[in-house]
Amino acid sequence: MPPTPRKRKAPQSQPPRRTRSCSRLDFRCPADGAWYGARVTVQRGALRVMYEEFPEELDEWYDPAVLAASSARDVAALRARFRTASPPLDDARCRDVRPGAPLCVSCPLDGDLLKFYDAVLESVFPAAHGIVDGEERCPCRFTVRWTEGPRAGSMEEVGVERVCCVQSSPVQDPVLNEFLDGVTKLLGNGNRGATASQEIGAAAGAEGGVPADAPPGFQRKFGARA
Template sequence: MPPKRNPAAASPQPCGIDFRASDDDGWYGVQLCVERGDGDGRRLRVMYCDFPEVCDETFTSGGFADEEDLEEFSRRFRASSGQLQDWECGEVVEGMTVCASYAFGEGDVRFYDAVVEEVCFSDHKIIEGDEVCTCTFVLLWQHGPNAGRKTSTGIEHVCLLKQRSKLIDPALDLFLELSRKSIKSAGQGSCKFYIILKLGPGLRFTCVQSLTSL
């Protein structure tokens, strides 16, 4: 998990993709690049936006057990969610999943997925000519320290998820393809042979042994 945000530690970077960190399950804006790894392998560098380089994470193309493991990893990436605007509150309905922020302390604000349990609409205010939403949203948190709990929040803490496109980021797409090839190659390197021993009429013993090419 990246340390708490320190604005002086890095310059702001434009981010169009979010990554759910494995340590705290929070969503963070990131940039991605594919680098040469050990041997013929490649690695994906996940660079957290507005965090120092020491917070970067790397993943190797040969580090996934199978397709299911890789698919679970790919679901940790998605297009960056958009802040819900005051005039958009009507788009939020019960049962939909949103990305919402929660403050755990001063300067410690993190984003997690939550399901909208209830929308409490109220008349909007006009302040200095601008429309201000005063509705509240009851959220059931899906990840993080509040997972399974319900809290109420205002529109300023709610972000709308974007539809997942097939190609989220060229670097991610390339890394996933290389990882699939690595999994397929590892699978072709293993084979099984069977030894059947006849022990008598109607009886036999089957021995299964696996060989893995080095």
């Protein structure tokens, strides 16, 4: 039986319910560079990134017209912010990881914050496993070198409960891939970019207003006025 999953971030008390897409992804937040669990959907023509266990007001919105008016590099950079979800390292499978393996490790910060940043496994200090309440528990220690975040470049020894395994498989989310592929086709085509911009503007309502049924955060990302 696998260990209790490690949470990707501190939960909010009684978070609001909402409809989410099927695929759970890792998303690297532009604000702090940390990785969070997220799901995506397309609403009013825009890509909506919904952070798990966080209020809807913190969702990220991406306007296809703005992306199409930028560059292929910007679209590629947005695509690189997504990856297949990184599962926690199972206590019983700690021997499967080898030095050089890419990891996503929890990083305790001030104010009881816990964020996940990428690191590389440098070495493993094995120890005899035990059984607690019928489950295998791993006391091994892992030396990691941070490659991202406030401790980038430094080394730290961590336990299995802080380690998630970065997956090499490509993102297979059809909603995300269709949106980004569509934006890529718009690149360099001014007429199509203008059409997309008009569609997004119409969705935001006349004279910059926000529709009554607009989801939380829509006006923040699109600059519409309430």
